Amino acid sequence: MDPIKQMQKQVCEELHGSITIVVLGASGDLAKKKTFPALFGLFKNGFLPAKTKIFGYARTQMDHEEFVKRVTQYIKAKGLETQLDEFKNILTYVSGQYDQDEGFANLNELIRKSEKERKIEVGNRHRMFYMALPPSVFIPVAQGLKKNVYAREGLNRIVIEKPFGKDSESSAVLAKALANCFTERETFRIDHYLGKEMVKNVLMVRFANVFFSQVWSRVNIDNVQITFKEPFGTEGRGGYFDGFGIIRDVMQNHLLQVLSLIAMERPISTEAEDIRDEKVKVLKCIHPVTVENILLGQYVGANGKPGYLEDDTIKNKKSLTPTFAALVLFIENERWEGVPFILKAGKALNEAKVEVRIQFRNVAGSLYQNAARNELVLRVQPDEAVYIKFNNKQPGLSYQTIQSELDLTYQYRYTDMSIPDAYESLILDVLRNDHSNFVRSDELEAAWKIFTPLLHKIDERHEDIHLYPYEYGSRGPAELVPFIRKYGYDRSNVNYKWPLQSVATTANKEQKL
Numbered sequence: 001m002d003p004i005k006q007m008q009k010q011v012c013e014e015l016h017g018s019i020t021i022v023v024l025g026a027s028g029d030l031a032k033k034k035t036f037p038a039l040f041g042l043f044k045n046g047f048l049p050a051k052t053k054i055f056g057y058a059r060t061q062m063d064h065e066e067f068v069k070r071v072t073q074y075i076k077a078k079g080l081e082t083q084l085d086e087f088k089n090i091l092t093y094v095s096g097q098y099d100q101d102e103g104f105a106n107l108n109e110l111i112r113k114s115e116k117e118r119k120i121e122v123g124n125r126h127r128m129f130y131m132a133l134p135p136s137v138f139i140p141v142a143q144g145l146k147k148n149v150y151a152r153e154g155l156n157r158i159v160i161e162k163p164f165g166k167d168s169e170s171s172a173v174l175a176k177a178l179a180n181c182f183t184e185r186e187t188f189r190i191d192h193y194l195g196k197e198m199v200k201n202v203l204m205v206r207f208a209n210v211f212f213s214q215v216w217s218r219v220n221i222d223n224v225q226i227t228f229k230e231p232f233g234t235e236g237r238g239g240y241f242d243g244f245g246i247i248r249d250v251m252q253n254h255l256l257q258v259l260s261l262i263a264m265e266r267p268i269s270t271e272a273e274d275i276r277d278e279k280v281k282v283l284k285c286i287h288p289v290t291v292e293n294i295l296l297g298q299y300v301g302a303n304g305k306p307g308y309l310e311d312d313t314i315k316n317k318k319s320l321t322p323t324f325a326a327l328v329l330f331i332e333n334e335r336w337e338g339v340p341f342i343l344k345a346g347k348a349l350n351e352a353k354v355e356v357r358i359q360f361r362n363v364a365g366s367l368y369q370n371a372a373r374n375e376l377v378l379r380v381q382p383d384e385a386v387y388i389k390f391n392n393k394q395p396g397l398s399y400q401t402i403q404s405e406l407d408l409t410y411q412y413r414y415t416d417m418s419i420p421d422a423y424e425s426l427i428l429d430v431l432r433n434d435h436s437n438f439v440r441s442d443e444l445e446a447a448w449k450i451f452t453p454l455l456h457k458i459d460e461r462h463e464d465i466h467l468y469p470y471e472y473g474s475r476g477p478a479e480l481v482p483f484i485r486k487y488g489y490d491r492s493n494v495n496y497k498w499p500l501q502s503v504a505t506t507a508n509k510e511q512k513l
């Protein structure tokens with residue numbers, strides 16, 4: 001069966017043809033930029049059951065037209081106007097408070113009425129709650145939902161997104177409060193990186209290709225780099241960011257999730273719990289990151305762009321919140337002992353890029369002096385690609401070794417591809433009841449353990465913590481290159497750049513010099 005049809009069937013069977021989706025925080029940014037466009041994507045591709053209704057819930061008072069306008073403004077519907085009109089017909093807005101029963105009771109009444117109108121049988125009155133909310137109201141909303149809106153005649157699913165606390169302690173408090181309202185089976189903790197195409201590809205690359213499984217360990221791998229670069233600063237988001245910093249914002253979650261997929265052992269099956277068991281195991285093998293293994297930075301104004309502290313939304317003008325971090329984790333197990341996993345993340349850098357770079361060891365007793373190290377690169381964004389840097393004879397009369405690549409660039413190989421947004425893919429998983437790409441509570445706990453001691457030191461401005469300035473639009477603090485080298489990363493051919501130039505030409509030029 002066509003895989004798309006198979007998934008549509010799965011959703012239909014799982015939900016018996018109907019669901020009510022409630023988006024809490026429906027007037028906010030996440031809802032309009034991500035949640036509603038993702039829901040429309042699923043609707044237009046036939047993944048929402050026939051009897052679906054979507055309720056938006058938020059504090060803002062607004063009429064139906066205003067709500068529809070707001071939540072459809074980011075939807076790309078050129079040529080899909082009819083489908084968009086049909087989508088609008090399944091939307092309803094309800095306004096209410098987040099900490100009072102009255103609003104939730106009213107929401108419940110409206111849902112019940114709609115379930116009857118849609119002629120949904122008792123037992124199939126399923127409800128999915130999507131919390132597109134600030135963390136300050138996670139707990140009261142979960143409690144309000146449990147008390148007033150929880151489905152008694154069907155399944156319940158709750159979707160929630162970071163921040164899941166600020167450290168081990170606060171995360172545990174949140175976890176406990178949520179667990180009182182929804183079971184672990186009902187809970188889907190989103191890390192949207194797990195919905196990205198290349199991240200979903202990691203296990204397939206590793207475990208469906210015999211030539212990778214053989215080399216995937218300390219025997220052949222020298223170091224692993226996981227890099228996140230954004231070319232813009234905190235502009236406008238400083239209020240949130242200043243209390244969190246880059247480590248909490250993207251490293252403890254997105255980059256660590258990628259790391260766990262790269263480093264975990266082979267799961268006994270592709271079932272969600274088997275995969276998550278292995279992720280938890282590998283996270284438990286990582287010791288908390290230490291001050292010796294970090295490099296922190298904060299951007300300053302340059303090239304006409306404001307520095308972090310000049311951002312109007314940063315209230316503390318002496319803030320020491322890092323906007324850049326490079327840190328090294330070691331996995332104490334048989335496969336990885338001694339291999340540095342270098343995580344790098346920064347805002348206001350020179351480019352937008354997320355990638356995993358696995359650098360192999362030198363060829364032992366190599367015949368060819370200028371042979372560079374092999375690298376396997378998984379480019380997450382932009383422009384998904386998998387490529388291997390390898391050594392090749394320069395074509396022609398020369399016996400020069402040149403660095404070249406085996407290149408799987410998606411846009412050239414999969415010319416008819418259509419890659420959905422991460423949120424679309426993840427909401428589909430919720431509908432299919434597949435937890436593989438969601439964070440389990442013990443996984444979250446293990447992830448916080450790795451970072452909490454360091455985060456506390458940074459928060460307390462411990463004397464061992466240094467913050468290096470870097471210019472807006474630069475590659476990060478100047479100290480970065482020696483920092484990475486210290487952990488063994490070898491960038492022998494600095495002229496090599498993928499995929500923008502012909503390596504043969506570069507080698508020619510080098511020869512002439």
Ligand code: BG6
Nearest residue numbers: 192193230249250254354381422
């Ligand atoms: C979010 C962070 O989780 O991820 C943001 O809070 C960051 O600061 C964003 O910009 C990056 O996501 P993406 O999908 O644009 O790489």
